[in-house]
Amino acid sequence: MSERVPVLQIGQVLLVSIQIDLDDQSVLALQDDLAAKVVESGAHGVVIDITALDIVDSFVGRMLATVASLSRLLDAQTVVVGMRPAVAITLVELGLSLGGVRTALTLEKGLQVLERAHVSSLGASGPAGAIPDTAAGR
Amino acid sequence: MVREGPSGLLKKDVLVAGAGVSDRLVELLSVQGEDLGANWADKVTGRLGGRVSRAEVKQELQEIYTALVAALGSGSLDGHGDAYGEVRALLTELSRNRARQGFTPTETAVSVFALKEVLEPALSGDGGDLAAYLKFAALLDTLGLFTIEVYAATREELVAAQAEQLLELSTPVVKLWDGVIGVPLVGTLDSARTMVVMEKMLQALIDTGSEHAIIDITGVPAVDTEVAQHLLKTVVAARLMGAECTISGIRPQIAQTVVALGINFGDIATKATLADALRHALRRSGVTLSAAPQASAR
Amino acid sequence: MNGSPDAPRPLDITASAGVVQARQLARALAQECRFSLVEQTKLITAASELARNTLIHGGGGTMTARLVEERGRRGVRLVFSDDGPGITDVELALTDGWTSGGGMGLGLSGSRRLVDDFVLDTTPGRGTAVTVTKWAR
Known part of the structure; x- marks a missing residue:
C-alpha cells in the first residue's frame, strides 16, 4: 500500500510536498522518483517541503541527505523547507544534523536560495555548486 | 471508627455511645440552629478581620452546617469517612478560596475550630454531653487539619504556576x-x-x-x-x-x-x-x- | 511495572506498515497523556526508530504501548520485542554511528536520548526487548 508522492515541476525547479506519514517503501520510492526526475527534466533545483511532517526520523533524514547528494552529482541544488521547531529539536537530540542539506524556513525563502545558488553558479567560472552551507551572501 | 474513649468508660458503653453521641450532637446543633449559626458566623468573621463579608461567611458556614448535621445524622464520627464527603467537598472549596485570597492557614482552619467554642455554652454539663463534646472536638480537629492540607496544596499549586509565569517572563524574544x-x-x-x-x-x-x-x-x-x-x-x-x-x-x-x-x-x-x-x-x-x-x- | 488499568495493546510489526502504525499509536498515547509538542515529537520519533529496528534487526516483532502512572507522574511506556538474533555487543549497539543494518546507526543510541527511561534486554539467539518510557512534564 505504498503511497506515491507527486513531484511537481515549476520552471527549472522540482517541488515535492510531503503531506502524509509515509512508510519506508514510499520514502525510498520518492528518492528514486526524484533522482529520475532531476535527470529527465534537467532541473537546477529541488525543493522538499516538510511543513506537514510532524516527525522526521533517521530514515527520512537519510533520504533527505541522499537526495541532496544525488542532486548535487546531477548538478542541482536541494533545499528542505518548512521544518517545524519540534522536529528540529528532536533531530538534534537524535544526533542527526543533516550535514550537506540546505534548509530554509519557508518555500519562498527556499526558492530564493535556489535562485541565488543558480545565479552564482552561472556567474562563477570556477567549479561552482560545491560551496558548502555558508550561503555566501549575495 | 469508634475506638477511643475516656478511660472511665467501659468498652461496651463506648460502643453504645457511638450512635448516641452523634444523636445528641445533632440535637445540640439543631435545637439552637439559628443562634449557633449566627454566633459561628460572628466568630469567624471577626477572625478574618472583615476581609470577607459576614453575609458571605454565613452563607458558607450554613452549607457546611447543613452537611455536617446530615453526616452526623448518619451516625458516623469519622471525618475521613464516606459520610463526610459532602462536608469535605465544601471545606475544600472554602480552603482553596482562602488560600487564593491570601489568608493564613489559621484564618482558614478557624472556620472549623470556631464551632467548638460556639457549641461549648450549649452543653448541659452532664457526663454524656462531655463525652459527646470530646468526640465532636476530635471530629472537628480532623476536619480542621483537612482544611490546612487543602490550603497547603493550593498554595503549592500557586507557587508552581508562578514559577512557570516567571519562566515565561524571563525569556523574551x-x-x-x-x-x-x-x-x-x-x-x-x-x-x-x-x-x-x-x-x-x-x-x-x-x-x-x-x-x-x-x-x-x-x-x-x-x-x-x-x-x-x-x-x-x-x-x-x-x-x-x-x-x-x-x-x-x-x-x-x-x-x-x-x-x-x-x-x-x-x-x-x-x-x-x-x-x-x-x-x-x-x-x-x-x-x-x-x-x-x-x-x-x- | 504496575500502575495502569489500561489493557496493553500489542501491535504487530511485521512489515513497514507496522512502523507507521507504531508511530500512530505512540502519537495517540502521547496526546492522551497531554505531552507538549516537543515531548510528543520525541516519543513518536523514538517509536519510529525502535519499530524499524524490531522489523529490520529482529525480523519482526511487536510493540506494546500503554499509559503508566508512577509516583504521581504520568507517562507512556512502549515495549518492543522480537525473537530475532539478539544483540551480542550491547555497548557497541548503543554507540552513535554503529550500524549493522545499513542505516545511520542512530536507532538505539538516538532513541535512548529521546526518552526518559530506556531498558535493553537482549539474549543472543533468543531475541531483544527494548522498553522505553517518557514522562509528561
Missing part, C-alpha cells in the same frame, strides 16, 4: 531588525529554562520569518556544560530549520569556563557584544551599513 530576532538572557540558566528559550526562539523564527537569531548572554553569570550543550543544540536546530544563530555577550569568565570545560562551539558564530552580532547578522542578510553623511559634520 524581541525583533531587532527585519529578519533578525534577539533573545537577551538574564540570570542563571538551568536546563529547564534553556529548553523553554530554545523552543520559544525557534517558534519566533517561524512567526516572524527571521533567518537570524542572536542569543545574548551578557546577563548570564555562569554557564555549565549542560547549559552550553543546550545552547549548541539550539543553534544546530535553528540551522536545520534554515536560520543562523549568533551567540553574543560572552564575558571573559564565561569564555574561560567554556574553554576549561572543553566545550567546542565549533563553527558557531560568537561575538563579544550584541552590537557586533547585529552587524554580523545584517551583513549576512545583505544589509549594508554605512555612516550617514551628516555624521561627519558633528
Whole structure:
C-alpha cells in the first residue's frame, strides 16, 4: 500500500510536498522518483517541503541527505523547507544534523536560495555548486 | 471508627455511645440552629478581620452546617469517612478560596475550630454531653487539619504556576531588525529554562520569518556544560530549520569556563557584544551599513 | 511495572506498515497523556526508530504501548520485542554511528536520548526487548 508522492515541476525547479506519514517503501520510492526526475527534466533545483511532517526520523533524514547528494552529482541544488521547531529539536537530540542539506524556513525563502545558488553558479567560472552551507551572501 | 474513649468508660458503653453521641450532637446543633449559626458566623468573621463579608461567611458556614448535621445524622464520627464527603467537598472549596485570597492557614482552619467554642455554652454539663463534646472536638480537629492540607496544596499549586509565569517572563524574544530576532538572557540558566528559550526562539523564527537569531548572554553569570550543550543544540536546530544563530555577550569568565570545560562551539558564530552580532547578522542578510553623511559634520 | 488499568495493546510489526502504525499509536498515547509538542515529537520519533529496528534487526516483532502512572507522574511506556538474533555487543549497539543494518546507526543510541527511561534486554539467539518510557512534564 505504498503511497506515491507527486513531484511537481515549476520552471527549472522540482517541488515535492510531503503531506502524509509515509512508510519506508514510499520514502525510498520518492528518492528514486526524484533522482529520475532531476535527470529527465534537467532541473537546477529541488525543493522538499516538510511543513506537514510532524516527525522526521533517521530514515527520512537519510533520504533527505541522499537526495541532496544525488542532486548535487546531477548538478542541482536541494533545499528542505518548512521544518517545524519540534522536529528540529528532536533531530538534534537524535544526533542527526543533516550535514550537506540546505534548509530554509519557508518555500519562498527556499526558492530564493535556489535562485541565488543558480545565479552564482552561472556567474562563477570556477567549479561552482560545491560551496558548502555558508550561503555566501549575495 | 469508634475506638477511643475516656478511660472511665467501659468498652461496651463506648460502643453504645457511638450512635448516641452523634444523636445528641445533632440535637445540640439543631435545637439552637439559628443562634449557633449566627454566633459561628460572628466568630469567624471577626477572625478574618472583615476581609470577607459576614453575609458571605454565613452563607458558607450554613452549607457546611447543613452537611455536617446530615453526616452526623448518619451516625458516623469519622471525618475521613464516606459520610463526610459532602462536608469535605465544601471545606475544600472554602480552603482553596482562602488560600487564593491570601489568608493564613489559621484564618482558614478557624472556620472549623470556631464551632467548638460556639457549641461549648450549649452543653448541659452532664457526663454524656462531655463525652459527646470530646468526640465532636476530635471530629472537628480532623476536619480542621483537612482544611490546612487543602490550603497547603493550593498554595503549592500557586507557587508552581508562578514559577512557570516567571519562566515565561524571563525569556523574551524581541525583533531587532527585519529578519533578525534577539533573545537577551538574564540570570542563571538551568536546563529547564534553556529548553523553554530554545523552543520559544525557534517558534519566533517561524512567526516572524527571521533567518537570524542572536542569543545574548551578557546577563548570564555562569554557564555549565549542560547549559552550553543546550545552547549548541539550539543553534544546530535553528540551522536545520534554515536560520543562523549568533551567540553574543560572552564575558571573559564565561569564555574561560567554556574553554576549561572543553566545550567546542565549533563553527558557531560568537561575538563579544550584541552590537557586533547585529552587524554580523545584517551583513549576512545583505544589509549594508554605512555612516550617514551628516555624521561627519558633528 | 504496575500502575495502569489500561489493557496493553500489542501491535504487530511485521512489515513497514507496522512502523507507521507504531508511530500512530505512540502519537495517540502521547496526546492522551497531554505531552507538549516537543515531548510528543520525541516519543513518536523514538517509536519510529525502535519499530524499524524490531522489523529490520529482529525480523519482526511487536510493540506494546500503554499509559503508566508512577509516583504521581504520568507517562507512556512502549515495549518492543522480537525473537530475532539478539544483540551480542550491547555497548557497541548503543554507540552513535554503529550500524549493522545499513542505516545511520542512530536507532538505539538516538532513541535512548529521546526518552526518559530506556531498558535493553537482549539474549543472543533468543531475541531483544527494548522498553522505553517518557514522562509528561
